[in-house]
Amino acid sequence: MxxxxxxxxxxxxxxxxxxxxxxxxxxxxxxxxxxxxxxxxxxxxxxxxxxxxxxxxxxxxxxxxxxxVFDDEDISYLSELEAPGGGPMFKPGFLEYLRDHHxxxxxxxxxxxxxxxxxxxxxxxxxxxxxxxxxxxxxxxxxxxxxxxxxKCARVVRAAEGHPVSDFGLRRAQGPDGGLAVARASYVAGASSTSNVLAGKIYGIPVFGTHAHSWVMAFGSELESFRAFAASSPKNCTLLVDTYDVHQGIKNAIVVAREMERAGERLAAIRIDSGDLARLSKEARLAFDEAGLPYIKIAVSNDLDEYTIQSLFAQGAPIDSFGVGTKLATCDPQxxxxxxxxxxxxxxxxxxxxxxxxxxxxxxxxxxxxxxxxxxxxxxxxxxxxxxxxxxxxxxxxxxxxxxxxxxxxxxxxxxxxxxxxxxxxxxxxxxxxxxxxxxxxxxxxxxxxxxxxxxxxxxxxxxxxxxxxxxxxxxxxxxxxxxxxxxxxxxxxxx
Amino acid sequence: MxxxxxxxxxxxxxxxxxxxxxxxxxxxxxxxxxxxxxxxxxxxxxxxxxxxxxxxxxxxxxxxxxxxVFDDEDISYLSELEAPGGGPMFKPGFLEYLRDHHxxxxxxxxxxxxxxxxxxxxxxxxxxxxxxxxxxxxxxxxxxxxxxxxxKCARVVRAAEGHPVSDFGLRRAQGPDGGLAVARASYVAGASSTSNVLAGKIYGIPVFGTHAHSWVMAFGSELESFRAFAASSPKNCTLLVDTYDVHQGIKNAIVVAREMERAGERLAAIRIDSGDLARLSKEARLAFDEAGLPYIKIAVSNDLDEYTIQSLFAQGAPIDSFGVGTKLATCDPQxxxxxxxxxxxxxxxxxxxxxxxxxxxxxxxxxxxxxxxxxxxxxxxxxxxxxxxxxxxxxxxxxxxxxxxxxxxxxxxxxxxxxxxxxxxxxxxxxxxxxxxxxxxxxxxxxxxxxxxxxxxxxxxxxxxxxxxxxxxxxxxxxxxxxxxxxxxxxxxxxx
Structure with a gap:
């Protein structure tokens, strides 16, 4: 709408x-x-x-x-409605009653x-x-x-065991109001932030975001795209590493993290949006730790809900934050x-x-x-x-x-x-x-x-x-x- | 929202x-x-x-x-956002670029x-x-x-085999936009009407409604409430018969239908909103036919979707129209x-x-x-x-x-x-x-x-x-x- x-x-x-x-x-x-x-x-x-x-x-x-309050335009619309059996659906006296009714x-x-x-x-x-x-x-x-x-969000936040949960659900919500409602209610229930900028403006909720696969695809190579993102958003830099291959993405993130260090900045995190999040997050954690970059956090997304998050932690996945979209905004499965x-x-x-x-x-x-x-x-x-x-x-x-x-x-x-x-x-x-x-x-x-x-x-x-x-x-x-x-x-x- | x-x-x-x-x-x-x-x-x-x-x-x-178009207020909000690592999230030059960007x-x-x-x-x-x-x-x-x-609505309409389907989903939608989106998309996909008055006004979709259980409960008896509804909406009269007991509701509807006939009006339909819709609709059809009131139609509602409608017809339920709410507006189960x-x-x-x-x-x-x-x-x-x-x-x-x-x-x-x-x-x-x-x-x-x-x-x-x-x-x-x-x-x- x-x-x-x-x-x-x-x-x-x-x-x-x-x-x-x-x-x-x-x-x-x-x-x-x-x-x-x-x-x-x-x-x-x-x-x-x-x-x-x-x-x-x-x-x-x-x-x-x-x-x-019903205004003239509302009353005018109601006055034009016809009953299925013929004649007006509403009587003029009732519509006068409604006008300016509080x-x-x-x-x-x-x-x-x-x-x-x-x-x-x-x-x-x-x-x-x-x-x-x-x-x-x-x-x-x-x-x-x-x-x-x-x-729903309270359940997701509980499963996340203190790690930040961000509402990513706007694109799957029922129009703008749906997105606002998701962001607002999720924040009340313990989400840390939302990707929804309008919700940020209207409700003062912290807004959060990374970048999309399209960012990577728009450049000649993933490494080039990571460098450009780090240059543009050095204080808000989470790199999405799964556009082509997560292992190569992690390697490229390490290259950029080291370049950022030389520039006095720090790569905040990577995001993994597909594949086996438990295995990939462990591999990423190991790679960053071995590279002497223990501060790089690992964010994940991809059809998450309270059960997948619980399962990830049960597998020992070293995940630091969650972007939860579709299943939060649609309250799947109910x-x-x-x-x-x-x-x-x-x-x-x-x-x-x-x-x-x-x-x-x-x-x-x-x-x-x-x-x-x-x-x-x-x-x-x-x-x-x-x-x-x-x-x-x-x-x-x-x-x-x-x-x-x-x-x-x-x-x-x-x-x-x-x-x-x-x-x-x-x-x-x-x-x-x-x-x-x-x-x-x-x-x-x-x-x-x-x-x-x-x-x-x-x-x-x-x-x-x-x-x-x-x-x-x-x-x-x-x-x-x-x-x-x-x-x-x-x-x-x-x-x- | x-x-x-x-x-x-x-x-x-x-x-x-x-x-x-x-x-x-x-x-x-x-x-x-x-x-x-x-x-x-x-x-x-x-x-x-x-x-x-x-x-x-x-x-x-x-x-x-x-x-x-980004206006001054939007730009002002964006200019106040801070990056997680400190400093403004957006550069003034970029925000100037956004201002009046088309x-x-x-x-x-x-x-x-x-x-x-x-x-x-x-x-x-x-x-x-x-x-x-x-x-x-x-x-x-x-x-x-x-x-x-x-x-979803195309599937529901297909199951209804030519009988009218009305969108009743507003109260279960994600805010006003959600309700409007449901009404609009459902009408495109073949629904005959919506209960959503705002959708009627904005999109010109036919609006439809009956009355609630509260109407019956507000009067001293069901019969009294049916008479009052028939008097107020004789050209748009569908009586909800399941507030207390459907069999008594059908009897009361027959009483009122005969009174309406004497006043030169016709009871359009009854609605059944709970219980075994297949059995109750057959009993209602039989009762109306035996009473010489074959024109009274039978509408049903109650968590309907394409599968329940298909099942009702497979059981030979003589149902004339369907009000479909929750499972349409939420696209349950997906x-x-x-x-x-x-x-x-x-x-x-x-x-x-x-x-x-x-x-x-x-x-x-x-x-x-x-x-x-x-x-x-x-x-x-x-x-x-x-x-x-x-x-x-x-x-x-x-x-x-x-x-x-x-x-x-x-x-x-x-x-x-x-x-x-x-x-x-x-x-x-x-x-x-x-x-x-x-x-x-x-x-x-x-x-x-x-x-x-x-x-x-x-x-x-x-x-x-x-x-x-x-x-x-x-x-x-x-x-x-x-x-x-x-x-x-x-x-x-x-x-x-």
Whole structure:
């Protein structure tokens, strides 16, 4: 997508699924224009068969809400849409309602960089049900992918064991936004830098790069090309050695490194982008050490992910840094978080009480949780999280609870100890942000802290332990009653 | 990513990997500022284990090139960047060179919607090697993903056997651009509509939507919610029946359909979004037919892709339309095309001849093709494509050739018959587009024609036949000679 296709901020409000607008019109017509809703954005399973996810993208939700305004051009487009059965899709009165409509929402969210778990609310949106719907798609579009890619990057960074990881994924991302999202979320999750210059400019992320094979091919020989690169970028010189043959590339790098030394400079590194990275990196390390050039670092790239990096270290590969592109930017092998946004409570009369609601399904995993939910995270004496309790403020509850019911298995309960802290923070009130935007560095630090405190049994890749998430007993009771009631009312499935 | 992060068209030129700029500086310093390069964008394997890809995204390349200008803010950002070894990353003289630099490129490309095959150039970029590098990342960022998602959608549309497919993927895409790219490429590849309103506005794609589970949950009962939706959107009424129980949902839909009939309206369809879609769609069809409501259509959604759709029809599911979201927008299970952009010829002296170049690798599949390449597509008497011949204009060749060497297997040759047509069209000359932008409908029609003419053995999902792509014999000879020369010069691998 070319950036020049759209250059006005108000395009944010058409970045939505049509049904959000159709439903908004329906609520407006059905006497529910003032009804209040409470929606939660959450995911149902940890991505990558892992034990956790890293919350990301919510830092941009407040800006989305504040800029959500339909202008004349938007209204004009909507007024031209025809319903499949004929006639205009939207009524003039509704479009007048939309014009200059502002979102009167209050939003609580998990802070960026914090770890999150399946089925607990990452973002809780309250306000007129119309406004809740209008923001749904754009909110999910922000939070789903960034949370997914932050989680992927956290795994890659963990596998790299302290060695720098650079995001190289822009060319495989879904357009410029995709590239920006990858760079931003990866930096939050611990990447050291990005190749994406625009992300550097917008977010202040350190930018990094080497050179391409084309650089080498453009010169008469590899050696000539290395000399030219060293002359042009002596303070930023990583030489790509696999254009023709890695062994010859290493020899040429040694020649240039010695020439650089004579000029008072140092070759920073080589990069290997193909072949057997374990074997080639060992051969390169040996060659540089034998040549008295132990400071030359070895960077690698080539379809890397957490598993290939782990395998390289298991083979003793002396690699100093990683450029990770395709599999980071596309979150291979799970390119979607599957995050959803579900109504959990409704207040049809603005002065009345909240009514908690659920969605049932033939598929149990699609059942939702009711209520106005908060999450309490319990910690042990060392500050390590031990379990998350979901509390519903529409039912009587114990506050700081001592026992919770497992979120997936109601026959399993946990005892809770220690002092909990609330996981959701208010980020928007009455449609306005409650605080200035947090810098990306704060989110990055929070992520590093959260991952450090998390039990390694939860962060490991293979068969991670399930982090306990459960329902406060009042909420578990409510869920059971609602499932029973709705089942009875709407036709309980019969066993044929 | 919020759209409001960047609202100026010139951000296009920082939407790049840092190394493009570092290399540009290097060429500028190394006396190669005027050297001419020829680069090809291509992919190495058909995605999804299929037999073809659908070219997409190239329709936006001309706009990218025309808008590629560094402004003061961009230059200011670049001037502040520090090299890892200290000092500024870019020299003031180079940044002055970049300021108001325009890309002096000539670009040939396969037209959008046309089918393409591995290793043949989709986009051929010629001009100053600096300009070729500067545009690389943004070009790949446009073409890689759109080609991938167009290919995915073509497969989904094929599985749907003429029934409408609507793109529902926005919430799972990589930000707004990702959603726009999915909608645009899917429409080119045969989708009937999108849920993405912004894509409807920008590209004129028909927009489509139903309602969400939240609509049902916001009312006191499902029946009440269906009545309200029918009242609000009688000409666009598809009822989602799986919020609580599909059987009850179908009964409620029948009640509302009869009420609509009395009001002179018709219920268009129901949507089922969970459970056993084959069984439930049959039950719904039977119920509607028995109720004398045979016109009510059945739409389904829920993690669909080409394989689930094929399976549904194999089970005789009476489904009328498909909403395809997550697996379309993320191109699951292959979220990257792996498209690359490689130098194939260089002219160090603007008046001299082109020198064809190749990149070698330990991995044979990473070897590139040399020369100034064109593609001739041969057709049989019925206009069906029979094979693609890659011709290099830097070597003597037979023009319309009678034999070609297989691109992967040099021991295999094909005889060619019939009249070929050139696959690449000039889209940019001297940095300006050569023609007004083509409408998206033309690309859509081209795609439909191309897929209709392609041998079904090539388009089938399971073990598709390999479409013949080969090298004109002069090019095959050149490749062999260059591989031999470079191997000898740069240290042929020895068998240890």
């Amino acid at each position: 070319s950036l020049t296709d759209r250059t006005k901020p108000t395009d944010v409000c058409l970045n939505t699924d049509l049904y959000e607008l159709t439903m908004a019109q329906g609520f407006w017509e059905s006497g529910l224009a003032d009804a209040q809703g409470c929606f939660n954005a959450f995911f149902r399973e940890n991505p990558f068969e892992g034990g956790y996810a890293v919350c990301c993208g919510v830092g941009q939700v407040a800006e989305l809400v504040e800029n959500f 979102l009167d929402l209050t939003i609580h969210a998990v802070s960026e960089g914090e770890v999150v778990f399946p089925r607990e609310p990452m973002v809780r949106v309250e306000g007129p049900v119309i406004d809740c719907q209008l923001v749904e798609t754009a909110l999910l579009n922000l939070v789903n992918f960034q949370t997914l890619v932050a989680t 390119p979607s978080l599957g995050g959803v946004y579900k109504l959990s409570a409704i207040r049809r009369d603005a002065d009345g009480p909240w009514t908690p609601v659920i969605k049932l399904s033939e598929q149990a995993y699609k059942r939702t949780l009711p209520g106005i939910q908060r999450v309490l995270r319990y910690h042990d004496a060392l500050g390590r999280p031990t379990g998350d309790l979901i509390v519903d403020d529409t039912v009587a509850h114990e506050g700081v609870a001592h026992r919770m019911v497992d979120i997936l298995d109601p026959y399993r309960t946990y005892d809770l100890a220690g002092e909990p802290s609330g996981l959701l923070e208010k980020i928007v009130e009455g449609g306005r942000r409650t605080a200035p935007p947090e810098g990306i560095e704060a989110a990055r630090q929070r992520c590093a802290d959260a991952l450090m405190r998390l039990d390694p049994a939860v962060t490991r890749f293979l068969n991670p332990q399930v982090y306990p998430v459960g329902l406060e007993r009042g909420l578990a009771e409510l869920l059971r009653n609602l499932a029973e009631e709705e089942g009875a009312r709407s036709g309980r499935p019969t066993v044929a | 919020s759209l409001t992060d960047r609202t100026k068209p010139t951000d296009v030129c920082l939407n790049t990997d840092l190394y493009e700029l570092t290399m540009a500086q290097g060429f500028w310093e190394s006396g190669l500022a005027d050297a001419q390069g020829c680069f090809n964008a291509f992919f190495r394997e058909n995605p999804f284990e299929g037999g073809y890809a659908v070219c997409c995204g190239v329709g936006q390349v001309a706009e990218l090139v025309e808008n590629f 890309l002096d490129l000539t670009i040939h490309a396969v037209s959008e919607g046309e089918v393409v095959f591995p290793r043949e150039p989709m986009v051929r970029v010629e001009g100053p090697v600096i300009d070729c590098q500067l545009v690389e990342t943004a070009l790949l960022n446009l073409v890689n993903f759109q080609t991938l998602v167009a290919t 979220p990257s095309l792996g498209g690359v952009y490689k130098l194939s010829a260089i002219r160090r002296d603007a008046d001299g001849p082109w020198t064809p170049v190749i990149k070698l690798s330990e991995q044979a599949y990473k070897r590139t093709l040399p020369g100034i390449q064109r593609v001739l597509r041969y057709h049989d008497a019925l206009g069906r494509p029979t094979g693609d011949l890659i011709v290099d204009d830097t070597v003597a060749h037979e023009g319309v050739a009678h034999r070609m060497v297989d691109i992967l297997d040099p021991y295999r040759t094909y005889d060619l018959a019939g009249e070929p047509s050139g696959l690449l069209e000039k889209i940019v000359e001297g940095g300006r587009r050569t023609a007004p932008p083509e409408g998206i409908e033309a690309a859509r029609q081209r795609c439909a024609d191309a897929l209709m003419r392609l041998d079904p053995a090539v388009t089938r999902f399971l073990n598709p036949q390999v479409y013949p792509v080969g090298l004109e014999r002069g090019l095959a000879e050149l490749l062999r000679n260059l591989a031999e020369e470079e191997g000898a010069r740069s240290g042929r691998p020895t068998v240890a």
